């Protein structure tokens with residue numbers, strides 16, 4: 001906590017980390033072959049080592065955040081508090097209230113021994129009284145604290161928060177970098193002996209053009225300075241969502257169709273392999289290569305050349321932590337950590353490898369490879385220690401040229417199955433083209449096995465192995481750009497890109513080029529074709545997306561039942577009527593009463609119903625008769641994404657948060673639904689015709705009564721309030737709204753002039769501002785958006801249809817193609833193609849939005 005400072009000397013005195021001798025997360029795994037080496041590394045004095053095992057936590061389990069001052073613990077705690085519905089307990093604050101003085105003055109008056117005794121007493125009391133429902137922030141670094149935290153790791157998440165040297169140095173106001181480095185080194189040793197998880201808090205880089213945001217110029221939206229912490233929040237909540245049981249942070253669960261289907265449960269998924277060095281150096285723009293891939297592999301291959309990787313701030317342990325933080329902060333794709341064990345490792349390297357694996361689990365990667373050559377017992381220990389990470393048993397030795405017909409491959413597979421791996425990855429360097437065909441015999445052998453089957457990743461690597469890489473079903477490693485030089489590589493270096501692999505699937509008739517549309521009364525102006533076609537081509541998918549205007553839905557039937565129909569976006573005025581064509585509507589579309597996405601179904605279940613989950617995507621990208629139609633509404637997904645992106649951490653949704661919806665049509669229904677899905681329980685509606693607002697409210701009240709929707713599982717009542725006029729005051733006993741969504745047109749329609757809607761200033765009195773989303777995009781400078789921008793200094797963030805369109809489109813793209821949407825490509829395309837109602841491009845003023853098309857949500 002600010003204001004409570006100790007000298008560097010005190011922090012580094014022998015009151016500090018006594019239990020460690022330079023080992024990370026000590027001795028979690030020790031190779032069974034290396035006993036003599038082990039005894040020589042036993043810590044003094046002997047504090048029994050943490051097991052490295054991450055227990056399963058209950059959703060309500062309290063968590064502790066520990067780490068150096070300046071690492072950002074308190075900020076992270078506040079961000080997590082409302083998402084996890086937990087209270088924050090700062091040990092320094094409790095210490096002060098219990099003893100009546102701050103830590104430093106207590107120490108001065110009572111001496112160090114008494115200070116430490118009281119510290120331990122205070123922490124013990126906090127831990128005992130709050131096993132659930134709390135976030136305990138603890139910057140203390142004394143031995144008794146260490147023992148208590150260590151005990152806490154057996155039941156609760158205890159997270160070591162790290163940050164870059166400059167940030168820590170800036171916070172501690174120290175001029176000597178070496179001192180800071182030593183302090184960080186020491187604190188890493190200390191905290192790694194009493195925590196079970198580790199989080200790297202990546203510092204915000206302020207954009208070059210930040211001044212423009214501050215001016216709040218025309219067209220400025222979500223990336224205002226208030227949102228500077230937004231990515232940190234998204235990153236930390238993502239981490240917590242992987243630590244706690246799934247569903248613990250409903251607000252954070254992705255609504256995008258493919259996010260909930262694991263890459264191993266889909267067809268032809270790719271994993272972009274990025275070298276740890278490229279991530280840390282920041283030189284390679286790997287983020288731009290996340291197109292058409294389903295996961296990111298962080299590739300660590302310098303184990304053989306590393307000095308003892310333990311105990312040095314620059315060591316592999318810290319690098320893996322930092323690289324994982326950087327990747328997780330920049331993308332929502334799952335992370336696969338792959339540490340390459342050299343072909344011929346010595347005992348020292350195996351020990352380091354095992355320690356690094358144990359450490360890796362503390363970072364909660366979605367997937368982690370373990371080398372199947374390890375001793376059975378070592379493997380079993382790693383597998384039993386994982387919490388929610390999936391373990392991929394992996395075998396690749398560049399010198400192993402045994403044919404795929406050799407029984408050894410099946411025995412690696414069986415070893416992984418028996419030990420309880422979640423997947424197996426077997427890779428072999430191709431020596432001839434023939435190897436690409438022999439592998440199919442091996443795959444058939446595995447699929448004919450009777451029991452214990454786990455997903456198999458198997459292909460040939462190297463230049464000659466590209467064929468089998470393309471046709472491997474799941475998590476094929478891919479490169480970020482085409483490889484133009486044939487090299488003798490010893491690593492399983494990917495020789496294909498995701499785009500090349502996708503091209504191959506269509507060129508070889510595994511998949512067919514499909515026809516996609518946007519249907520509506522007048523979709524000639526629609527930006528969806530440009531957006532979807534850019535996305536398709538960036539992924540190497542040869543589908544074509546075309547606008548099709550029609551007076552009636554009947555007029556598009558011949559397209560819907562075409563053998564090559566791949567799906568359609570539905571525009572006005574067909575969003576409600578289209579539900580009469582669908583055999584099945586998603587629960588969301590049903591609740592909203594409208595669909596904006598139509599998907600052809602070509603495979604039905606044996607009982608004639610439509611498959612769900614990953615099976616929904618089974619017949620995708622293949623031409624044939626359309627047996628049924630499936631309707632989804634992605635407008636609400638887009639609106640939800642905008643709320644999440646635009647809402648600053650200070651405005652996190654709480655039980656007394658109010659949302660305000662302007663309008664009462666189909667989009668207003670999607671807006672109310674999105675609000676309910678992010679947990680907003682108090683919703684006000686203003687519509688020029690009150691009767692329609694009443695209809696909208698009674699629609700949702702009816703759903704509430706029927707208890708069908710998942711947002712209704714929460715006991716708390718949903719409260720609606722209808723405003724009959726803009727003159728009415730905001731109810732005096734209620735909080736002002738912090739989420740405002742306008743669903744009315746922003747431009748003239750026929751003889752009806754544009755509404756020029758403005759909010760009463762008194763309704764914008766929320767102290768921390770909020771987000772105002774104007775769903776239209778024909779005019780970027782509506783009076784409402786201007787109001788929002790004028791309120792920027794009070795915390796208001798403006799968002800518009802140019803933010804919404806790509807979000808709802810990304811969800812559609814996933815349904816159309818079965819591929820994760822290239823989000824940056826789609827956002828960029830919309831901004832570049834935008835023309836206002838007079839046909840004018842606004843590229844210059846949208847420039848900074850183009851530059852900040854970061855991935856922020858899922």
Ligand SMILES: O=C1C[C@@](O)(C(=O)O)C[C@@H](O)[C@@H]1O
Pocket residue numbers: 518520523526527528569570571572596635808812
């Ligand atoms: O409302 C819209 C706009 C849209 O119809 C278009 O014309 O681009 C595409 C739809 O997916 C979306 O719901």
